[in-house]
Amino acid sequence: MSETDIGWAGVAASLVLIVVALALSGWQGLRLSRSILWASLRAGVQLFLVGFALKLVLDPDASLWWAWLWLVVMVGFAGVTIRNRAREVPGILWLGSLSMAAVLVVSMAVILGFGMFPVEGRTIVPLAGMMIGNSMTASVVAGRRIVGELSDKRDEVEARLALGHSWSDAARPYVRSALRTALTPQIESTKAVGLVFLPGALTGLVLAGVDASDAVSIQLAIMYLILGSVATSITVIGLGLTRRMFTPDHRLRRVVRPAG
Protein backbone atom coordinates (compact mmCIF):
# COMPACT_ATOMS: atom_id res chain seq x y z
CA MET A 1 0.00 0.00 0.00
CA SER A 2 1.39 3.43 -1.00
CA GLU A 3 1.25 6.48 1.26
CA THR A 4 -1.73 7.84 -0.67
CA ASP A 5 -3.71 4.60 -0.78
CA ILE A 6 -6.40 5.28 1.82
CA GLY A 7 -7.78 1.73 1.74
CA TRP A 8 -11.24 0.63 2.87
CA ALA A 9 -10.69 2.05 6.35
CA GLY A 10 -10.17 5.51 4.81
CA VAL A 11 -13.36 5.22 2.75
CA ALA A 12 -15.24 4.12 5.88
CA ALA A 13 -13.80 7.07 7.80
CA SER A 14 -15.03 9.51 5.12
CA LEU A 15 -18.53 8.18 5.70
CA VAL A 16 -18.43 9.96 9.08
CA LEU A 17 -19.15 13.18 7.20
CA ILE A 18 -22.15 11.56 5.53
CA VAL A 19 -23.42 10.72 9.01
CA VAL A 20 -22.86 14.36 9.98
CA ALA A 21 -24.85 15.49 6.91
CA LEU A 22 -27.66 13.06 7.82
CA ALA A 23 -27.68 14.33 11.39
CA LEU A 24 -27.83 17.97 10.23
CA SER A 25 -30.64 17.14 7.81
CA GLY A 26 -32.62 15.45 10.60
CA TRP A 27 -31.92 18.22 13.12
CA GLN A 28 -32.94 21.03 10.72
CA GLY A 29 -35.89 19.06 9.31
CA LEU A 30 -34.52 19.35 5.74
CA ARG A 31 -35.99 15.99 4.70
CA LEU A 32 -32.88 15.28 2.66
CA SER A 33 -31.80 12.09 4.46
CA ARG A 34 -33.02 9.78 1.71
CA SER A 35 -31.43 11.93 -0.98
CA ILE A 36 -28.12 12.00 0.88
CA LEU A 37 -28.14 8.23 1.36
CA TRP A 38 -29.14 7.60 -2.24
CA ALA A 39 -26.51 10.01 -3.62
CA SER A 40 -23.78 8.42 -1.45
CA LEU A 41 -24.75 4.89 -2.43
CA ARG A 42 -25.11 5.76 -6.10
CA ALA A 43 -21.73 7.54 -6.17
CA GLY A 44 -20.13 4.46 -4.60
CA VAL A 45 -21.63 2.02 -7.10
CA GLN A 46 -20.93 4.28 -10.09
CA LEU A 47 -17.32 4.84 -9.10
CA PHE A 48 -16.74 1.13 -8.53
CA LEU A 49 -18.09 0.32 -11.96
CA VAL A 50 -16.20 3.19 -13.57
CA GLY A 51 -13.06 2.20 -11.71
CA PHE A 52 -13.34 -1.34 -13.03
CA ALA A 53 -13.91 -0.15 -16.59
CA LEU A 54 -11.16 2.45 -16.31
CA LYS A 55 -8.74 -0.24 -15.23
CA LEU A 56 -9.32 -1.92 -18.59
CA VAL A 57 -9.16 1.29 -20.59
CA LEU A 58 -6.10 2.65 -18.82
CA ASP A 59 -4.15 -0.58 -19.00
CA PRO A 60 -0.91 0.33 -20.85
CA ASP A 61 -1.35 -2.74 -23.04
CA ALA A 62 -4.97 -1.90 -23.97
CA SER A 63 -5.72 -0.47 -27.43
CA LEU A 64 -6.07 3.31 -27.52
CA TRP A 65 -9.36 2.79 -29.34
CA TRP A 66 -10.95 1.79 -26.04
CA ALA A 67 -10.04 5.19 -24.65
CA TRP A 68 -11.56 6.97 -27.67
CA LEU A 69 -14.69 4.83 -27.33
CA TRP A 70 -14.85 5.82 -23.68
CA LEU A 71 -14.78 9.51 -24.67
CA VAL A 72 -17.62 9.02 -27.16
CA VAL A 73 -19.73 7.33 -24.49
CA MET A 74 -18.84 10.16 -22.11
CA VAL A 75 -20.16 12.72 -24.62
CA GLY A 76 -23.41 10.77 -24.95
CA PHE A 77 -23.90 10.53 -21.19
CA ALA A 78 -23.09 14.23 -20.80
CA GLY A 79 -25.75 15.05 -23.41
CA VAL A 80 -28.34 12.98 -21.54
CA THR A 81 -27.36 14.58 -18.23
CA ILE A 82 -27.71 18.07 -19.71
CA ARG A 83 -31.14 17.11 -21.08
CA ASN A 84 -32.24 15.80 -17.68
CA ARG A 85 -31.17 18.99 -15.95
CA ALA A 86 -32.69 21.37 -18.51
CA ARG A 87 -35.75 19.62 -19.90
CA GLU A 88 -37.51 22.87 -20.77
CA VAL A 89 -34.80 23.77 -23.28
CA PRO A 90 -35.86 22.80 -26.81
CA GLY A 91 -33.56 20.34 -28.60
CA ILE A 92 -31.17 20.28 -25.66
CA LEU A 93 -30.25 16.59 -26.02
CA TRP A 94 -28.69 17.04 -29.44
CA LEU A 95 -27.46 20.52 -28.74
CA GLY A 96 -25.87 19.43 -25.46
CA SER A 97 -24.24 16.42 -27.11
CA LEU A 98 -22.98 18.61 -29.95
CA SER A 99 -21.61 21.09 -27.45
CA MET A 100 -19.78 18.32 -25.55
CA ALA A 101 -18.44 16.89 -28.81
CA ALA A 102 -17.13 20.36 -29.71
CA VAL A 103 -15.42 20.56 -26.31
CA LEU A 104 -13.84 17.17 -26.88
CA VAL A 105 -12.60 18.03 -30.37
CA VAL A 106 -11.21 21.44 -29.38
CA SER A 107 -9.55 20.33 -26.15
CA MET A 108 -8.08 17.17 -27.67
CA ALA A 109 -6.83 19.14 -30.69
CA VAL A 110 -4.95 21.48 -28.35
CA ILE A 111 -3.69 18.73 -26.03
CA LEU A 112 -2.56 16.43 -28.82
CA GLY A 113 -1.67 19.13 -31.36
CA PHE A 114 0.81 20.82 -29.05
CA GLY A 115 1.97 17.54 -27.52
CA MET A 116 1.06 18.75 -24.03
CA PHE A 117 0.48 15.24 -22.73
CA PRO A 118 1.35 11.80 -24.09
CA VAL A 119 -1.45 10.23 -26.13
CA GLU A 120 -2.40 7.43 -23.77
CA GLY A 121 -5.60 6.27 -22.19
CA ARG A 122 -4.38 7.37 -18.76
CA THR A 123 -4.04 10.98 -19.99
CA ILE A 124 -6.83 11.59 -22.47
CA VAL A 125 -9.62 9.93 -20.47
CA PRO A 126 -9.25 11.92 -17.23
CA LEU A 127 -8.45 15.14 -19.10
CA ALA A 128 -11.53 14.80 -21.31
CA GLY A 129 -13.54 14.00 -18.19
CA MET A 130 -12.49 17.27 -16.60
CA MET A 131 -13.24 19.29 -19.73
CA ILE A 132 -16.63 17.69 -20.27
CA GLY A 133 -17.61 17.71 -16.58
CA ASN A 134 -17.01 21.44 -16.19
CA SER A 135 -18.50 22.31 -19.57
CA MET A 136 -21.61 20.24 -18.85
CA THR A 137 -22.55 22.36 -15.85
CA ALA A 138 -21.96 25.59 -17.76
CA SER A 139 -24.02 24.28 -20.70
CA VAL A 140 -26.98 23.58 -18.43
CA VAL A 141 -26.76 27.10 -16.99
CA ALA A 142 -26.39 28.64 -20.45
CA GLY A 143 -29.35 26.70 -21.87
CA ARG A 144 -31.66 27.47 -19.00
CA ARG A 145 -30.65 31.13 -18.83
CA ILE A 146 -31.12 31.68 -22.58
CA VAL A 147 -34.63 30.24 -22.46
CA GLY A 148 -35.32 32.20 -19.26
CA GLU A 149 -34.04 35.51 -20.59
CA LEU A 150 -35.82 35.26 -23.95
CA SER A 151 -39.08 34.21 -22.27
CA ASP A 152 -38.96 36.74 -19.42
CA LYS A 153 -37.98 39.57 -21.77
CA ARG A 154 -40.37 38.50 -24.50
CA ASP A 155 -41.90 41.98 -24.74
CA GLU A 156 -38.47 43.54 -25.31
CA VAL A 157 -37.43 40.90 -27.84
CA GLU A 158 -40.68 41.35 -29.77
CA ALA A 159 -40.31 45.13 -29.63
CA ARG A 160 -36.91 44.71 -31.29
CA LEU A 161 -38.32 42.31 -33.88
CA ALA A 162 -41.14 44.80 -34.55
CA LEU A 163 -38.48 47.40 -35.37
CA GLY A 164 -37.15 45.15 -38.12
CA HIS A 165 -34.33 43.46 -36.25
CA SER A 166 -33.27 39.96 -37.30
CA TRP A 167 -33.68 37.17 -34.75
CA SER A 168 -29.98 37.25 -33.97
CA ASP A 169 -29.90 41.01 -33.40
CA ALA A 170 -33.09 40.92 -31.33
CA ALA A 171 -31.77 38.14 -29.12
CA ARG A 172 -28.18 39.35 -28.75
CA PRO A 173 -28.41 41.45 -25.53
CA TYR A 174 -30.33 38.71 -23.70
CA VAL A 175 -28.19 35.81 -24.95
CA ARG A 176 -25.07 37.77 -24.07
CA SER A 177 -26.35 38.22 -20.52
CA ALA A 178 -27.17 34.50 -20.25
CA LEU A 179 -23.74 33.44 -21.53
CA ARG A 180 -22.04 35.85 -19.14
CA THR A 181 -23.93 34.23 -16.27
CA ALA A 182 -22.84 30.77 -17.43
CA LEU A 183 -19.17 31.66 -17.89
CA THR A 184 -18.67 33.83 -14.81
CA PRO A 185 -18.33 31.00 -12.24
CA GLN A 186 -15.50 29.45 -14.27
CA ILE A 187 -13.75 32.81 -14.60
CA GLU A 188 -14.13 33.38 -10.86
CA SER A 189 -12.79 29.95 -9.97
CA THR A 190 -9.86 30.49 -12.38
CA LYS A 191 -9.12 33.78 -10.62
CA ALA A 192 -9.36 32.23 -7.15
CA VAL A 193 -7.32 29.12 -7.89
CA GLY A 194 -4.51 28.63 -5.42
CA LEU A 195 -5.69 31.46 -3.18
CA VAL A 196 -9.08 30.13 -2.14
CA PHE A 197 -8.97 26.51 -3.16
CA LEU A 198 -6.65 23.88 -4.59
CA PRO A 199 -8.25 22.21 -7.59
CA GLY A 200 -8.70 18.47 -7.88
CA ALA A 201 -5.86 17.70 -10.28
CA LEU A 202 -3.33 19.64 -8.22
CA THR A 203 -4.51 18.04 -5.00
CA GLY A 204 -4.39 14.58 -6.59
CA LEU A 205 -0.91 15.10 -8.00
CA VAL A 206 0.47 16.44 -4.71
CA LEU A 207 -1.14 13.55 -2.82
CA ALA A 208 0.40 11.16 -5.33
CA GLY A 209 3.82 12.59 -4.49
CA VAL A 210 4.44 14.70 -7.62
CA ASP A 211 6.70 17.71 -7.12
CA ALA A 212 4.57 20.80 -6.33
CA SER A 213 6.00 22.91 -9.18
CA ASP A 214 5.32 20.14 -11.70
CA ALA A 215 1.83 19.74 -10.28
CA VAL A 216 1.26 23.50 -10.61
CA SER A 217 2.24 23.60 -14.29
CA ILE A 218 -0.02 20.66 -15.08
CA GLN A 219 -2.87 22.24 -13.14
CA LEU A 220 -2.36 25.58 -14.85
CA ALA A 221 -2.57 23.97 -18.29
CA ILE A 222 -5.72 22.13 -17.20
CA MET A 223 -7.33 25.29 -15.83
CA TYR A 224 -6.75 27.13 -19.11
CA LEU A 225 -8.09 24.18 -21.06
CA ILE A 226 -11.18 24.03 -18.86
CA LEU A 227 -11.84 27.76 -19.27
CA GLY A 228 -11.51 27.40 -23.04
CA SER A 229 -13.71 24.30 -23.04
CA VAL A 230 -16.45 25.98 -21.00
CA ALA A 231 -16.36 28.98 -23.34
CA THR A 232 -16.57 26.65 -26.35
CA SER A 233 -19.49 24.70 -24.93
CA ILE A 234 -21.61 27.73 -24.06
CA THR A 235 -20.86 29.30 -27.44
CA VAL A 236 -22.23 26.21 -29.18
CA ILE A 237 -25.27 26.23 -26.89
CA GLY A 238 -25.72 29.98 -27.42
CA LEU A 239 -25.60 29.82 -31.20
CA GLY A 240 -27.66 26.67 -31.59
CA LEU A 241 -30.29 27.37 -28.98
CA THR A 242 -30.87 30.99 -29.98
CA ARG A 243 -31.54 29.83 -33.53
CA ARG A 244 -34.02 27.23 -32.23
CA MET A 245 -35.86 29.82 -30.15
CA PHE A 246 -36.90 31.65 -33.32
CA THR A 247 -38.79 30.63 -36.42
CA PRO A 248 -37.11 31.05 -39.81
CA ASP A 249 -39.28 34.16 -40.34
CA HIS A 250 -37.91 35.88 -37.23
CA ARG A 251 -40.67 35.16 -34.71
CA LEU A 252 -39.92 34.22 -31.13
CA ARG A 253 -41.21 30.74 -30.25
CA ARG A 254 -43.08 30.13 -27.00
CA VAL A 255 -41.47 27.71 -24.56
CA VAL A 256 -43.46 26.16 -21.74
CA ARG A 257 -41.33 26.26 -18.62
CA PRO A 258 -41.99 24.25 -15.47
CA ALA A 259 -43.64 26.19 -12.65
CA GLY A 260 -41.52 27.36 -9.72
Place this chain on the structure above:
Amino acid sequence: MQAHRDAGSDPILEFEGVHMTTDDGVELLSGVDLEVCRGAITVIAGPSGAGKSTLLRLGNRLEVPSAGMVRFDGRDAATLDPRDLRRRVGMVFQRPVLFAGTVRDNLRVADAEAADDMLVTVLGRVGLAGAFLDRVGDELSGGEAQRLCIARALLTRPDVLLMDEPTSALDPENRRGIEALALDLVASGLAVVWVSHDLVQACRLSESVVVLVEGRNADAEAAASYLRSDQEDDANE
Protein backbone atom coordinates in the same frame (compact mmCIF):
# COMPACT_ATOMS: atom_id res chain seq x y z
CA MET B 1 -70.47 48.70 -37.80
CA GLN B 2 -68.11 47.40 -40.43
CA ALA B 3 -64.66 47.70 -41.93
CA HIS B 4 -64.26 51.29 -42.80
CA ARG B 5 -62.21 53.85 -44.64
CA ASP B 6 -61.92 57.24 -43.01
CA ALA B 7 -60.15 59.74 -45.20
CA GLY B 8 -58.11 57.30 -47.27
CA SER B 9 -59.31 54.97 -49.95
CA ASP B 10 -56.10 53.29 -50.98
CA PRO B 11 -55.69 50.00 -49.06
CA ILE B 12 -52.21 49.42 -47.66
CA LEU B 13 -52.88 46.47 -45.36
CA GLU B 14 -55.59 43.87 -45.97
CA PHE B 15 -56.68 40.86 -43.96
CA GLU B 16 -58.60 38.34 -46.03
CA GLY B 17 -60.47 35.60 -44.18
CA VAL B 18 -57.70 35.15 -41.63
CA HIS B 19 -57.88 32.29 -39.19
CA MET B 20 -55.61 31.80 -36.23
CA THR B 21 -55.49 28.59 -34.23
CA THR B 22 -53.08 27.92 -31.37
CA ASP B 23 -50.89 24.79 -31.25
CA ASP B 24 -53.35 23.25 -28.79
CA GLY B 25 -56.29 23.82 -31.10
CA VAL B 26 -57.88 26.98 -29.67
CA GLU B 27 -59.35 29.11 -32.45
CA LEU B 28 -58.47 32.77 -31.81
CA LEU B 29 -59.62 34.18 -35.16
CA SER B 30 -62.20 32.75 -37.55
CA GLY B 31 -62.21 34.24 -41.02
CA VAL B 32 -61.69 37.91 -40.16
CA ASP B 33 -61.65 40.49 -42.98
CA LEU B 34 -60.24 43.97 -42.56
CA GLU B 35 -58.97 46.68 -44.85
CA VAL B 36 -56.59 49.39 -43.65
CA CYS B 37 -56.22 52.47 -45.84
CA ARG B 38 -53.49 55.06 -46.16
CA GLY B 39 -54.14 58.31 -44.33
CA ALA B 40 -56.93 56.79 -42.24
CA ILE B 41 -57.39 55.48 -38.75
CA THR B 42 -58.93 52.03 -38.46
CA VAL B 43 -60.26 51.31 -35.00
CA ILE B 44 -60.78 47.72 -33.87
CA ALA B 45 -62.94 47.28 -30.77
CA GLY B 46 -64.28 44.30 -28.96
CA PRO B 47 -64.37 42.60 -25.59
CA SER B 48 -61.31 40.99 -23.99
CA GLY B 49 -60.37 37.77 -25.75
CA ALA B 50 -62.04 38.79 -29.01
CA GLY B 51 -58.77 38.39 -30.94
CA LYS B 52 -58.02 42.09 -31.46
CA SER B 53 -54.34 41.92 -30.47
CA THR B 54 -53.86 38.66 -32.37
CA LEU B 55 -55.22 40.29 -35.50
CA LEU B 56 -52.87 43.22 -35.01
CA ARG B 57 -49.87 40.91 -34.61
CA LEU B 58 -50.71 39.28 -37.94
CA GLY B 59 -50.28 42.71 -39.53
CA ASN B 60 -46.51 42.79 -38.97
CA ARG B 61 -46.03 39.03 -38.92
CA LEU B 62 -45.27 38.62 -35.25
CA GLU B 63 -47.84 35.88 -35.81
CA VAL B 64 -48.79 34.10 -39.02
CA PRO B 65 -52.35 33.12 -39.90
CA SER B 66 -53.35 29.45 -39.88
CA ALA B 67 -55.42 30.21 -42.98
CA GLY B 68 -56.34 33.25 -45.02
CA MET B 69 -54.04 35.97 -46.25
CA VAL B 70 -52.53 39.24 -45.12
CA ARG B 71 -51.58 41.61 -47.92
CA PHE B 72 -49.27 44.57 -47.60
CA ASP B 73 -49.31 47.11 -50.42
CA GLY B 74 -51.06 44.53 -52.60
CA ARG B 75 -48.54 41.75 -51.97
CA ASP B 76 -48.92 38.61 -49.91
CA ALA B 77 -47.14 39.46 -46.63
CA ALA B 78 -45.90 35.86 -46.40
CA THR B 79 -43.72 36.46 -49.47
CA LEU B 80 -42.03 39.56 -48.03
CA ASP B 81 -38.94 39.64 -45.86
CA PRO B 82 -40.43 39.99 -42.34
CA ARG B 83 -37.72 42.50 -41.37
CA ASP B 84 -38.64 44.82 -44.26
CA LEU B 85 -42.34 44.34 -43.58
CA ARG B 86 -41.92 45.23 -39.91
CA ARG B 87 -40.03 48.40 -40.72
CA ARG B 88 -42.95 49.47 -42.91
CA VAL B 89 -45.61 48.28 -40.47
CA GLY B 90 -44.55 49.69 -37.10
CA MET B 91 -46.03 48.58 -33.82
CA VAL B 92 -46.72 50.21 -30.46
CA PHE B 93 -47.52 47.80 -27.65
CA GLN B 94 -50.05 48.06 -24.86
CA ARG B 95 -47.39 48.76 -22.22
CA PRO B 96 -44.47 50.94 -23.24
CA VAL B 97 -41.43 48.75 -23.84
CA LEU B 98 -38.28 50.68 -23.02
CA PHE B 99 -34.78 49.28 -23.33
CA ALA B 100 -31.96 49.99 -20.91
CA GLY B 101 -30.26 53.35 -21.31
CA THR B 102 -31.28 56.83 -22.36
CA VAL B 103 -33.97 58.04 -24.72
CA ARG B 104 -31.22 58.37 -27.36
CA ASP B 105 -30.20 54.73 -26.81
CA ASN B 106 -33.83 53.67 -27.16
CA LEU B 107 -34.29 55.56 -30.41
CA ARG B 108 -31.06 54.18 -31.84
CA VAL B 109 -32.40 50.65 -31.45
CA ALA B 110 -34.65 51.59 -34.39
CA ASP B 111 -31.95 53.40 -36.35
CA ALA B 112 -28.40 52.97 -35.15
CA GLU B 113 -27.09 55.57 -37.61
CA ALA B 114 -29.60 58.33 -36.78
CA ALA B 115 -27.95 61.66 -35.94
CA ASP B 116 -29.17 63.68 -32.97
CA ASP B 117 -30.90 66.19 -35.31
CA MET B 118 -33.07 63.43 -36.68
CA LEU B 119 -33.81 62.12 -33.19
CA VAL B 120 -34.82 65.61 -32.00
CA THR B 121 -37.11 65.95 -35.03
CA VAL B 122 -38.87 62.66 -34.36
CA LEU B 123 -39.23 63.50 -30.66
CA GLY B 124 -40.81 66.81 -31.70
CA ARG B 125 -43.26 64.89 -33.87
CA VAL B 126 -44.57 63.06 -30.79
CA GLY B 127 -44.57 66.14 -28.57
CA LEU B 128 -41.34 65.53 -26.63
CA ALA B 129 -38.59 68.14 -26.35
CA GLY B 130 -35.08 67.48 -27.62
CA ALA B 131 -33.82 67.73 -24.04
CA PHE B 132 -35.35 64.30 -23.47
CA LEU B 133 -32.54 62.67 -25.46
CA ASP B 134 -30.30 62.31 -22.41
CA ARG B 135 -33.06 61.29 -20.01
CA VAL B 136 -32.95 57.71 -18.76
CA GLY B 137 -35.98 55.61 -19.71
CA ASP B 138 -36.83 54.86 -16.06
CA GLU B 139 -37.34 58.59 -15.40
CA LEU B 140 -40.17 58.97 -17.94
CA SER B 141 -43.85 59.07 -17.05
CA GLY B 142 -46.20 56.53 -18.63
CA GLY B 143 -47.37 59.04 -21.23
CA GLU B 144 -43.82 60.13 -22.09
CA ALA B 145 -42.70 56.52 -22.34
CA GLN B 146 -45.51 55.70 -24.76
CA ARG B 147 -44.68 58.78 -26.85
CA LEU B 148 -41.06 57.61 -26.95
CA CYS B 149 -42.23 54.20 -28.20
CA ILE B 150 -44.22 55.91 -30.95
CA ALA B 151 -41.20 58.05 -31.87
CA ARG B 152 -39.05 54.91 -32.02
CA ALA B 153 -41.55 53.21 -34.32
CA LEU B 154 -41.66 56.32 -36.56
CA LEU B 155 -37.88 56.21 -37.04
CA THR B 156 -38.25 53.24 -39.41
CA ARG B 157 -40.51 55.47 -41.60
CA PRO B 158 -43.49 53.12 -41.56
CA ASP B 159 -46.52 53.31 -43.82
CA VAL B 160 -48.72 51.75 -41.14
CA LEU B 161 -48.62 52.06 -37.36
CA LEU B 162 -50.28 49.29 -35.35
CA MET B 163 -51.27 50.51 -31.88
CA ASP B 164 -52.35 47.83 -29.44
CA GLU B 165 -54.43 49.54 -26.72
CA PRO B 166 -51.67 52.14 -26.36
CA THR B 167 -53.50 54.19 -23.73
CA SER B 168 -54.85 51.43 -21.48
CA ALA B 169 -52.21 52.10 -18.82
CA LEU B 170 -52.47 55.91 -19.01
CA ASP B 171 -54.44 58.57 -17.13
CA PRO B 172 -57.24 60.44 -19.00
CA GLU B 173 -55.05 63.44 -19.87
CA ASN B 174 -52.29 61.33 -21.39
CA ARG B 175 -54.91 59.15 -23.07
CA ARG B 176 -56.30 62.20 -24.89
CA GLY B 177 -52.78 63.33 -25.74
CA ILE B 178 -51.88 60.02 -27.40
CA GLU B 179 -55.22 59.96 -29.25
CA ALA B 180 -54.52 63.46 -30.62
CA LEU B 181 -51.03 62.36 -31.62
CA ALA B 182 -52.43 59.36 -33.50
CA LEU B 183 -54.85 61.60 -35.38
CA ASP B 184 -51.98 63.99 -36.24
CA LEU B 185 -50.02 61.07 -37.66
CA VAL B 186 -53.04 60.05 -39.73
CA ALA B 187 -53.32 63.62 -41.02
CA SER B 188 -49.69 63.38 -42.15
CA GLY B 189 -50.59 60.37 -44.32
CA LEU B 190 -49.87 57.45 -42.03
CA ALA B 191 -52.33 54.56 -41.76
CA VAL B 192 -53.04 53.86 -38.09
CA VAL B 193 -54.71 50.73 -36.74
CA TRP B 194 -55.85 51.34 -33.18
CA VAL B 195 -57.08 48.52 -30.97
CA SER B 196 -59.30 49.39 -28.04
CA HIS B 197 -61.67 47.60 -25.71
CA ASP B 198 -63.17 51.00 -24.81
CA LEU B 199 -66.03 51.80 -27.17
CA VAL B 200 -66.23 55.43 -26.06
CA GLN B 201 -62.62 55.91 -27.03
CA ALA B 202 -63.15 53.96 -30.25
CA CYS B 203 -66.02 56.22 -31.25
CA ARG B 204 -64.02 59.30 -30.28
CA LEU B 205 -61.29 58.26 -32.70
CA SER B 206 -63.42 57.23 -35.64
CA GLU B 207 -67.01 57.44 -36.82
CA SER B 208 -67.08 53.80 -37.71
CA VAL B 209 -65.43 51.02 -35.82
CA VAL B 210 -64.61 47.43 -36.70
CA VAL B 211 -65.98 45.19 -33.96
CA LEU B 212 -64.57 41.75 -33.26
CA VAL B 213 -66.45 39.31 -31.06
CA GLU B 214 -65.15 35.81 -30.33
CA GLY B 215 -62.60 36.01 -33.12
CA ARG B 216 -65.06 37.03 -35.84
CA ASN B 217 -66.20 40.21 -37.53
CA ALA B 218 -69.29 41.02 -35.47
CA ASP B 219 -72.60 41.02 -37.29
CA ALA B 220 -75.14 43.72 -36.37
CA GLU B 221 -76.62 41.62 -33.57
CA ALA B 222 -73.27 40.74 -31.96
CA ALA B 223 -72.07 44.32 -32.26
CA ALA B 224 -75.27 45.62 -30.63
CA SER B 225 -74.93 43.09 -27.82
CA TYR B 226 -71.31 44.16 -27.22
CA LEU B 227 -72.37 47.81 -27.28
CA ARG B 228 -75.07 47.13 -24.64
CA SER B 229 -72.69 45.23 -22.36
CA ASP B 230 -70.05 47.95 -22.71
CA GLN B 231 -72.61 50.64 -21.80
CA GLU B 232 -73.70 48.57 -18.77
CA ASP B 233 -70.08 48.27 -17.70
CA ASP B 234 -69.65 52.03 -18.02
CA ALA B 235 -72.83 52.62 -16.00
CA ASN B 236 -71.61 50.30 -13.24
CA GLU B 237 -68.22 52.03 -12.96
